[in-house]
Amino acid sequence: MTPAICVEHLTVTFGEGMLAFRAVDDVSFSVMPGTAFGLVGESGCGKSTVMGAIAGRLTDWQGKIAIDGEPISGRRTLPQRARVQMVFQDPYGSLHPRHTIERTLLEPLEIHGLDDRDRRIGKVLEQVGLPQRFRYRFPHQLSGGQRQRVAIARALILSPKVMLLDEPTSALDVSVQAEVLNLLKTLQEDQGLTYLLVSHDMAVIAHVCDQIAVMREGRFVELTDKQRLIAGAVENDYTRLLREGV
Amino acid sequence: MTSSTTVLSGLHAWLVTDDVASSRQAKLGRAYRVWLELLANPLAFGGAVVVLVLVALALLAPVISPYNPNAQNLLEALRPPSATHWFGTDEYGRDVFSRVLFGARTTLYTTLLVAIIVAPIGFLVGATSGYLGGWVDTVLMRITDIFLAFPGLVLALAFSAALGPGIENAVIAISLTVWPPIARLARAETLTVRNADYVVAARLQGASVARILWRHIVPICAPSIIVRVTLSMASIILTAAGLGFLGLGVQPPTAEWGAMAASGRQYLLDAWWLTTIPGLAILLVSLAFNLLGDGLRDILDPRNG
Amino acid sequence: MAKPTQPMLDVENLKVRFRTLAGPIEAVRGVSFTLGKEKLGIIGESGSGKTMTGRAVMRLLPKSAEIIADKLQFEDVDLSTATERQMQSVRGRRIGMILQDPKYSLNPVMSVGQQISEMARFHLRVGKREAEERTLAMLEQVHIRDPHRVYRLYPHEVSGGMGQRIMIAMMLVASPSLIIADEPTSALDVSVRGQILELLDEIVVSRGIGLMFISHDLNMVRSFCDRVLIMYAGRIVETIAASELENARHPYTIGLLEALPRIDAPRDRLAVLQRDPSWLEPTR
Numbered sequence: 001m002t003p004a005i006c007v008e009h010l011t012v013t014f015g016e017g018m019l020a021f022r023a024v025d026d027v028s029f030s031v032m033p034g035t036a037f038g039l040v041g042e043s044g045c046g047k048s049t050v051m052g053a054i055a056g057r058l059t060d061w062q063g064k065i066a067i068d069g070e071p072i073s074g075r076r077t078l079p080q081r082a083r084v085q086m087v088f089q090d091p092y093g094s095l096h097p098r099h100t101i102e103r104t105l106l107e108p109l110e111i112h113g114l115d116d117r118d119r120r121i122g123k124v125l126e127q128v129g130l131p132q133r134f135r136y137r138f139p140h141q142l143s144g145g146q147r148q149r150v151a152i153a154r155a156l157i158l159s160p161k162v163m164l165l166d167e168p169t170s171a172l173d174v175s176v177q178a179e180v181l182n183l184l185k186t187l188q189e190d191q192g193l194t195y196l197l198v199s200h201d202m203a204v205i206a207h208v209c210d211q212i213a214v215m216r217e218g219r220f221v222e223l224t225d226k227q228r229l230i231a232g233a234v235e236n237d238y239t240r241l242l243r244e245g246v
Numbered sequence: 247m248t249s250s251t252t253v254l255s256g257l258h259a260w261l262v263t264d265d266v267a268s269s270r271q272a273k274l275g276r277a278y279r280v281w282l283e284l285l286a287n288p289l290a291f292g293g294a295v296v297v298l299v300l301v302a303l304a305l306l307a308p309v310i311s312p313y314n315p316n317a318q319n320l321l322e323a324l325r326p327p328s329a330t331h332w333f334g335t336d337e338y339g340r341d342v343f344s345r346v347l348f349g350a351r352t353t354l355y356t357t358l359l360v361a362i363i364v365a366p367i368g369f370l371v372g373a374t375s376g377y378l379g380g381w382v383d384t385v386l387m388r389i390t391d392i393f394l395a396f397p398g399l400v401l402a403l404a405f406s407a408a409l410g411p412g413i414e415n416a417v418i419a420i421s422l423t424v425w426p427p428i429a430r431l432a433r434a435e436t437l438t439v440r441n442a443d444y445v446v447a448a449r450l451q452g453a454s455v456a457r458i459l460w461r462h463i464v465p466i467c468a469p470s471i472i473v474r475v476t477l478s479m480a481s482i483i484l485t486a487a488g489l490g491f492l493g494l495g496v497q498p499p500t501a502e503w504g505a506m507a508a509s510g511r512q513y514l515l516d517a518w519w520l521t522t523i524p525g526l527a528i529l530l531v532s533l534a535f536n537l538l539g540d541g542l543r544d545i546l547d548p549r550n551g
Numbered sequence: 552m553a554k555p556t557q558p559m560l561d562v563e564n565l566k567v568r569f570r571t572l573a574g575p576i577e578a579v580r581g582v583s584f585t586l587g588k589e590k591l592g593i594i595g596e597s598g599s600g601k602t603m604t605g606r607a608v609m610r611l612l613p614k615s616a617e618i619i620a621d622k623l624q625f626e627d628v629d630l631s632t633a634t635e636r637q638m639q640s641v642r643g644r645r646i647g648m649i650l651q652d653p654k655y656s657l658n659p660v661m662s663v664g665q666q667i668s669e670m671a672r673f674h675l676r677v678g679k680r681e682a683e684e685r686t687l688a689m690l691e692q693v694h695i696r697d698p699h700r701v702y703r704l705y706p707h708e709v710s711g712g713m714g715q716r717i718m719i720a721m722m723l724v725a726s727p728s729l730i731i732a733d734e735p736t737s738a739l740d741v742s743v744r745g746q747i748l749e750l751l752d753e754i755v756v757s758r759g760i761g762l763m764f765i766s767h768d769l770n771m772v773r774s775f776c777d778r779v780l781i782m783y784a785g786r787i788v789e790t791i792a793a794s795e796l797e798n799a800r801h802p803y804t805i806g807l808l809e810a811l812p813r814i815d816a817p818r819d820r821l822a823v824l825q826r827d828p829s830w831l832e833p834t835r
Binding site for chain 3: 042144174175178179203207242243
Binding site for chain 1: 264265266267268269271272276442443444446447448450451452453454457461462465466
């Protein structure tokens with residue numbers, strides 16, 4: 001079976017010469033279709049940079065990234081873009097403040113030249129559990145959880161294979177986080193989505209992900225899975241520190 | 247009475263509710279909020295009223311002006327303000343009141359035309375420069391700097407002298423001096439949002455540069471550009487009047503406030519109204535645009551919300 | 552576990568009201584509590600009024616807000632009637648405040664040491680030399696290893712954890728008797744978070760300061776505070792000893808606890824909080 005995401009020897013360097021800084025240092029992993037892979041670490045550990053390279057946000061990296069077996073580079077075709085969709089951390093910053101929800105959801109459809117737009121928007125709103133009448137609202141008229149649902153809908157509307165989730169619940173309240181995490185799980189089961197989840201919260205990672213990588217200073221310090229993490233069978237002290245939390 | 251109040255309060259509730267049922271309601275609701283804030287700001291509201299009155303007077307000039315603005319009557323020359331000639335007459339016996347009304351048309355025509363030319367050019371240069379960055383940014387901004395290096399009036403003078411007198415040339419000359427600050431502003435605004443998550447999201451989904459500029463950056467820059475253009479209106483009017491005063495703008499006999507003031511200069515001691523009235527008109531309208539612009543800045547700028 | 556002491560802050564039926572276009576909104580709707588020399592946690596989700604409660608005590612609210620209370624007594628000062636002048640001697644001097652992100656609370660164009668000495672000179676009316684000495688002592692107290700070096704640093708040159716230590720030092724120069732900490736560790740990494748909490752704990756206990764700890768993080772408040780107020784929609788729905796949180800009785804508190812993903816108790820789906828309209832009514 002081909003992995004949905006395959007990353008080999010990914011290295012990302014910012015700056016040049018003496019000031020060069022390796023944000024990601026020779027990282028390799030692969031994610032099977034329909035599973036969730038978690039990247040956990042503290043700020044500046046490089047986890048978001050890994051995601052940025054896969055998302056196409058960064059174009060200057062070394063190594064190999066393949067989605068569904070197809071190698072991708074900095075320049076991407078529309079179908080390649082549709083296949084990998086991203087959900088951002090801050091639900092307040094990821095929706096255009098002057099676009100209604102309908103406009104926000106129309107954008108990807110227009111870019112990718114998809115028709116039957118009204119039905120698609122209706123369907124995706126239903127999938128993320130938002131009432132149809134929300135179409136005409138502006139983001140400031142929605143709560144954080146509702147906005148994050150819209151952001152998920154925007155990603156989902158292009159029927160992606162892979163969803164990149166960048167701290168999707170860290171800006172949300174506990175009860176809203178539970179709703180969004182449940183939604184993400186349901187969507188994954190219904191549509192066979194592959195997730196790459198970046199978070200600093202070990203509990204969230206352990207709840208969603210099957211495979212987990214702990215990152216520190218641009219490298220993986222431990223690669224483990226859900227069972228071992230839950231059982232506390234971790235090898236690295238740093239992993240343990242993150243797991244215990246405060 | 248009571249039923250009309252309930253209808254009104256119902257309308258108010260419909261307009262301010264967050265639970266909007268159509269995009270029309272959403273847009274009207276936003277417009278309504280701007281309106282309420284305008285009402286709450288007396289100076290801005292006053293500015294808006296004066297501007298609206300100016301527009302109305304200019305539109306209705308042929309209907310309300312008592313005389314033909316260009317009809318000469320040498321027997322009636324240089325008459326002071328009276329019941330028959332409210333603002334008196336000029337050296338050719340033309341009715342100053344009628345000429346001021348028709349002058350409003352010229353002024354509005356010039357300012358609106360300049361605004362329409364300048365806003366898109368300024369936006370396009372600034373937003374492209376800010377969004378793309380790199381050498382595009384360097385080239386476009388240096389060009390902008392060159393224009394900014396000259397005082398506006400001097401530049402306008404040079405251009406209209408080169409292009410020759412006439413209202414269209416005056417509009418072009420003024421436009422050339424007004425766009426650079428707008429480009430600077432659009433660039434600054436663009437820089438703050440070019441890496442915002444929603445722009446990145448559009449980019450990752452494959453949006454073209456044109457789409458991002460038009461769909462995503464325009465709605466962000468529009469409020470501050472509107473404010474900036476409104477505030478520039480005063481200087482546009484003054485520059486237009488200045489060009490008219492120097493004989494480089496509108497050509498006689500078309501009524502224009504600056505030209506009127508200029509031609510009245512020779513009779514300043516005998517006929518004060520010839521320069522004072524158009525001067526006051528320029529002052530009032532410039533002030534009104536400034537007040538309106540200031541108010542709009544408070545209302546439209548999301549940072550003040 | 553701190554024993555109950557004479558309350559230094561006594562709040563009765565506190566309300567905070569905002570005027571908006573769509574009519575007045577009550578962000579805090581009748582909150583009563585007392586605070587002694589203890590670590591009191593205030594837990595709530597966004598919009599629960601927890602931050603507004605802390606701000607109301609400092610009287611740091613926007614102009615459109617109105618504070619109403621039957622009683623708002625801090626030591627010998629009636630905060631509800633105090634003049635703005637009196638408030639200035641309370642704010643910062645007798646009640647200190649720590650906010651979420653030190654980056655936004657520090658002046659970017661002044662070195663951190665200067666900012667702390669400024670504070671000392673303003674509140675304690677001491678000379679330049681003495682202010683500087685106090686600053687260095689204070690930096691040492693918040694366990695900054697090289698106070699002389701840190702004194703000269705600018706805010707952008709310090710890390711998040713260091714920044715928060717500096718904020719704490721700055722607040723401590725005036726020796727406040729009450730500290731209001733609003734999400735003081737939310738912007739920090741897990742590994743730094745623990746150190747800052749330890750520091751706060753040490754200061755509060757050793758100096759006998761009252762601490763109002765506002766947070767959304769149940770786990771953190773549970774392990775850090777003595778007593779917890781749970782706020783929902785502008786009201787306190789439950790007051791409970793932190794160690795007893797596991798046995799909370801109010802359905803909202805229970806719901807919050809169950810909505811948390813937990814490594815030690817994995818579930819396929821998280822419990823979703825079902826909000827009951829009756830929670831909006833006053834309890835008792």
